[in-house]
Amino acid sequence: MDSALASDTSYVRASVRTAVKILIVGHFAVGKTTYVGTLSEIRPLRTEELMTQAGATVDDLAGIRDKTTTTVALDFGRLTLSDDLVLYLFGAPGQQRFTRLWDDLARGALGALVLVDTARLKESFAVMDIVEKRGLPYAVAVNHFDGSPVFPDAEVREALDLAPTTPLVTCDARDRRSSTEALISLVDHLLTLGGETA
Ligand SMILES: Nc1nc2c(ncn2[C@@H]2O[C@H](COP(=O)(O)OP(=O)(O)O)[C@@H](O)[C@H]2O)c(=O)[nH]1
Numbered sequence: 001m002d003s004a005l006a007s008d009t010s011y012v013r014a015s016v017r018t019a020v021k022i023l024i025v026g027h028f029a030v031g032k033t034t035y036v037g038t039l040s041e042i043r044p045l046r047t048e049e050l051m052t053q054a055g056a057t058v059d060d061l062a063g064i065r066d067k068t069t070t071t072v073a074l075d076f077g078r079l080t081l082s083d084d085l086v087l088y089l090f091g092a093p094g095q096q097r098f099t100r101l102w103d104d105l106a107r108g109a110l111g112a113l114v115l116v117d118t119a120r121l122k123e124s125f126a127v128m129d130i131v132e133k134r135g136l137p138y139a140v141a142v143n144h145f146d147g148s149p150v151f152p153d154a155e156v157r158e159a160l161d162l163a164p165t166t167p168l169v170t171c172d173a174r175d176r177r178s179s180t181e182a183l184i185s186l187v188d189h190l191l192t193l194g195g196e197t198a
């Protein structure tokens, strides 16, 4: 784990044998850009724009803290998780109007980490629907915001209708260690699934 946390190189290590594409998904303002920025060992590519009046009528701004930018396309970052495994992280926009972009994004992706905010759980339904329709294995990470309610895991599972095997973790997208752990829970899940189909 230390290798993942300490690495800060611009180049993929020579020992890396496996590159995996992972989607970081979730509704508007759930913390996707923050998450990819926290974890990426390269300067993350961001396609954020100042929110326009036009966007304000489409995006639901209710209950959103200090957010002045919105992702119009995607975030991209890279994380070397172990000596031989590198993850490419694609933060995919959650707004309904970007669903077509998902067809391209989902291609070749091994799985998705679905970020959710307990204050806006219902907004995750649409995103989870998109992920499930594309058959992407996923884990759910509650991105904890100050002031958001803390529910027992069982309640979150029920609200999101999660399968018992779907990993559910809590993280703070601004914190590297907890964000890495959330990603590891997804990778472990993918490895388990891979083992089952092998
Ligand atoms: N308190 C808190 N704020 C966060 C966290 N993650 C993101 N934010 C803030 O929430 C806002 C939306 O985050 P952003 O990453 O832009 O969301 P995105 O639309 O999903 O990409 C920003 O102002 C972030 O600084 C978190 O874990 N805790």
Ligand SMILES: [Mg+2]
Binding pocket: 032, 033, 034, 070, 071, 075
């Ligand atoms: Mg964003």
